[in-house]
Amino acid sequence: MRNSAQPWFFDAWSAFYDLPLVQWATYWPVHDAIVAALRSRDARRILDVGCGTGQLSARLRRERPEAWVAGCDFSAGMLRQAAARTRAVEWVRGDACRLPFRDRSFDAVVSSEAFHWFPDQQLATEELFRVLAPGGSALVALVNTPARLISGGIQAASRIAGEPFYWPTSAEMRARFERAGFEVSAQTRIFRVPGGLLLPPVLTCAVRPAERPHRVPRSRS
Template structure:
């Protein structure tokens, strides 16, 4: 079984996600106590996809995260660099235009999308700044970005309890439900090393996004960042 290291070598991360593709959605549901469904509803609402808009769903995995956008009548491109995830997604949703692509060098022309979004995937990219610039590049002027990512609880007592869960409780639970529990040890470590909410907002601004804002979900376990590409 493969476990990625925190230097996030692309081949290691892709191979790790290949290993967990079959049970990935179910495992996330169990480990988040069902909260991942709520978080994804919040993403869909924040993106606000409209009929005939083009939406890029980056790090889409099996394509589950793309389904809410298709229901609005938008044209959605689910993109991921794990071929194992994409193969599993093609079995489940053969009609989706699942596309292989690296967040740091996206296979799309400038200004291709009205909205771009990535949920629980930016943390796994080796060069975050470059990925944010790429998302900016492929977005139309006036378009929007929505990033949903694990973050850091804002209240100190809750933060302590949460970090204890990540490092002590999550790995044993993962061993019970996942085909590659070591992947979820990496998950816990990568969450702890991820930037604070305000720091990620600054990275978005540095990449060219304007009107950057964020709000916390589940007490800061997850943060939803938004931005706009200037006209």
């Protein structure tokens, strides 16, 4: 049994990923929530991790023509579809657990319906922290289950199916982000029908704290 999902699985998926019904029912409500949450933030350099065919990255670029937007994914098939969509976004092949970007390169990092596939979610969260500038925001949306027992059961089933993933609880998401150094500012349920009523996606918003200026202690004389 494999421990992580493989790029070829997503390469195959990319062929029908953009079907309007799939997008409308599954992904657009999540994209809407991320776009709305990002509006109140001043972000000129934005990274979309696990960008897939690039729907969200392209939308963010349209919303903010002045921004530099990069979309990163480990599937060549997904990135081919993304590159055919627009050249206004920088498409980069890379693994979420080893992001091919320098420290502090972005003001905002988003991820939609991809985090559950990352084989080491704590490491991926630390990577989001690393590539964000102090004061920058991470907006990560995926299904959060109501209990760890449910998360574990679904994970076991996904392992048997050969493409393992893990949907965490909201408390686990918060703990991962805080352990990586983030301050979690909100966790908001996203309305989606029909399956989303039972297992709704949740948007976790977190901030990499700004660094306090280093104060030189005054010497007493």
